[in-house]
Amino acid sequence: MHEASAIESVVKIVSEEAEKLGAAGRVRTVKLVVGEATGHLEEALVFYFDVLGKGTAAEGAKLEVSYVKPRLRCSSCQKLFERKRFSFDCPHCGGQGVATKIGSEFYIDSLEIEDMPG
Ligand SMILES: [Zn+2]
Known part of the structure; x- marks a missing residue:
């Protein structure tokens, strides 16, 4: 269930970004970078994005997830x-590997916004 709170913050950021650009833009794609060490499953992320995005600027947008493999x-x-x-x-x-931050990422890489004519 921790995907729900992670996506909640994504939807919030997408809404804020869309707002900055004004009402003319529609968010088409949200590209997310997720470290495998977070344990976030793509299906769950997409599911919550669709559910929590309803009624926001993220509604109808496609969520693309790129996974990062953990590195030591x-x-x-x-x-x-x-x-x-x-x-x-x-x-x-x-030798012995020690954990790094690589693989714990969770951030929006980019947003694709479509300009609505008129
Ligand atoms: Zn070595």
């Missing part, structure tokens, strides 16, 4: 690498 930084060679399931080992030197 090796504590020995400092290289970034993709985390494998159940493993924190660096593929370069076998």
Whole structure:
């Protein structure tokens, strides 16, 4: 259910952005960047976007989700690498990986707004 509160803030930002542009624009697409470590499921995000977007500037817009895979930084060679399931080992030197912020993203990458004629 945590997708609901995440989407609530997205809808709020979309509404504010649309308002800045005036009533002439209609939001067509909302591009979201989501780290896999957030655990947010795309189907749930799209579902809540449709439900919570009703009656707002986000209504009828398409939500596009791009996922970011979590990355660890090796504590020995400092290289970034993709985390494998159940493993924190660096593929370069076998050192221990430590968590980074990569993979915990949640933000709007861009909005596509269509200008209504007239
Ligand atoms: Zn390493």
